[in-house]
Amino acid sequence: MTLNTLANLEKLDGNLQTNPNEMKLQLRNEPEVQRLSKEIDHKNQIALLEYGKEPANEISTFSGKILNTMKASSMEESSALLKQLGKIMDRFDSKDFAEEKGLLSKIFNRGQRLIDKLFDKYQSMGTEIDKVYIEITKYENEMKVSTNTLESLYEQNVNYYMDLEKYIVAGELKVEELKTGLIPLTDKAETGNQLAMMELDSLKNGIELLEQRIYDLEMAKQVAYQSAPQIRLLQRGNTKLIGKINSAFVTTIPIFKTALINAISAKRQNLVAQSMNELDKRTNELLLRNAQTISQQSVEIAKLSGAPSVKIETMEETWNIIIKGMQETKAIEEENKVLREQGKLRLEQLQENFVKMKQS
DSSP states (O other): OOHHHHHHHHHIIIIIHHOHHHHHHHHHTOHHHHHHHHHOOTTOHHHHHTTTHHHHHHHHHHHHHHHHHHHTOOHHHHHHHHHHHHHHHTTOOGGGGSOOOSOHHHHHHHHHHHHHHHHHHHHHHHHHHHHHHHHHHHHHHHHHHHHHHHHHHHHHHHHHHHHHHHHHHHHHHHHHHHHHTHHHHHHHHHTTOHHHHHHHHHHHHHHHHHHHHHHHHHHHHHHHHHHHHHHHHHHHHHHHHHHHHIIIIITHHHHHHHHHHHHHHHHHHHHHHHHHHHHHHHHHHHHOTTOHHHHHHHHHHHHHHTSOSSOHHHHHHHHHHHHHHHHHHHHHHHHHHHHHHHHHHHHHHHHHHHHHHHHO
16 A cells, blocks of 8 residues: 555545545645646636546446456355355264274174275265365455455545545636636626627636536545445455355364364274274183183273274364354355445446436
8 A cells, every 4th residue: 555545545534534624625735736726728628528537537437346346256156165065064974983882793794894985985075175175265365365456446446536636626726716707807898898708708618617527526526435335345245254264164174174084093993993802802702711801901902992082072063163154154145245236236326327427
C-alpha cells in the first residue's frame, strides 16, 4: 500500500465520516485542486463535457472488476470437493477398529485375511483423501489470492474516490469564479451591448455544462463510496472460509490420516499377538498341560501387546471435526453466495444509474 493510498484512507476514515464537508474545505486550499480549477476553459464545451473523464470512467468500469472477481470465484468447485470428501468420510466405520469378540480360534483362522481387507479399504480411502486434500489446499490459496485482489481493488477505489473529489471541488471553485462575472456582463447586456450579450450567453452555458458535469462526477463518487463496503463484505467472507478450511481440513485431515495408519498398525499387532497366543496355548495344551503358570503369563503379555496405541474415541472425534467443518463451510459458502448476488445486483444497478445519468 502506497503512502498516498494510506493518506487517502485516513481521509476517508476520518474527515469523511465525521464531517463530509470538512474534506472539501481542505481540498480547496490544495495546489493541485487550484491548478485543476484554473485549467478549466468554460468556453470549450467539449473540454467541459470531458472534465474529470479519466477517474469517472475508471469508476464506471470499477464495479465490473468486482463482478468479474465474483464470477471467477471457485465456490461451486469447493462445494463439489466437500461432497466428495463427505462420501469418502462416510466409509469410515469405528467398528472396524473395535476389539474382536468371540473365540480366539476365529481370529486365528481369519486374522490375516481380515487385516488385509481392512488395510486395502483404508489405504484406498487415504489415497482419495490425499487427492481431495491437495485440491482443498489449492482452493485455500485461491481464496487468499482473491482476498489480496480485493484489497488491491479497495485501494484503487479509495484513490478513484479522492481523485473525483478533487475534480468536483476544482469544478465548484470554477463555478463560483464564473458566477462572479455574471453581474457585470448582465449589466452591460441590459444596455444593449451585443458583445456582452454573446459573452453572457457563453458564460451561462459554460456554468450550466460545468454544473452538470460536477453532478455526474458526484454520482460516480457515490458509486466508489458504496463499492467500498461491498468489497469488505467479500473479503470477510473469504477470510471466514480460509479460517474454516485451515482449521477443519488443512489441520485435521493429516491428523485423521495419521490416526488411520496408527490404528491399522495397532489392529495388526493386536491380531498377530492374539494369534501367537492361540498358537502358544494349543502347543502348551498338547505338550505342557502342567505349565499353567507359563500359559497365564502368555495371556497377560498378549493383553499388554494387544492394547491399541490409538483410541477409537480419538478417531471418531477427528472424523466429527471434519464433518462439522464441511457443514460450517457449506453454510458460509451459502451466506457468501447470497452476499455476492446482492452485491452483484447492487453494483449492476449502480452502473445502470450512472450510465442513465451520463446519457441524460
